[in-house]
Amino acid sequence: MTQKRHPLFIPLIFVGGLIFGFGLGFSHMARPEVVLNFLQFEDFGLLFVMGGAAVVTGIAFALVPRLFDRAPLTGNIYGRRLKAFDRNVLIGGTIFGVGWGLSGICPGAAYASLGVGNVTILWALAGMFVGAYMQGYWRSQRARTKTQATNTD
Template identity: 75%
Template structure:
């Protein structure tokens, strides 16, 4: 954690999360049946929600670095963080897509769904936590095995 963060950093993160959750609930993206209708090409309303979010994000990514050279609350320099496109990205994306299709909801919207009274979504959230834990466990075992095999040379 950066030591030069603004004191309002955490409260603004909370407010941003609440606004995000409200937006998901208001746009019905926190309702699995609406998302499943979208995935089955029966309801295209969510396209407009996603398009609106993409426009706001694109403007922010294009304009903010030209206005300031550092993030106002953290002091971090703006920059792209490129990640490699490999087998793990494809497998993870596939698992995410299958989970999204089965549950009708993605992780961010799942939390908003609890906020609008969908208690049964806790099963999906439990599955997300279990999957994340298993992935971390699997990766740590394989990283340790890779280090062990290169250290024997």
């Protein structure tokens, strides 16, 4: 049984994205050179931006489930989705980190970077889409092979 979403769900997601993008642009985190300076231990401003976001998120994750038994906009019950730390998490995180280091931008900031006029970031965005597509294709091929092997047994 699916829950009906609150009519403000999509508009609030949009507003949240606008606030996020504006914050990235305002803090200059949408500029790859700032991110690369952080990764080279020359500018620690990104640390404060990420730290601020982690504090707000931590407080929200701690308080909101105590105040509400269900998510206000979706009606879903709050729960934790734990994923085991396995080989796929390690390999995926490493690939993501290398891509972040090479491009100087993470996916969220890449979109905000377009808003501050950085059109060359389209190359990084194209790479992100191609990489995500390749991973999805690889996973579907792996699942198909596994299903065929199980059916022949």
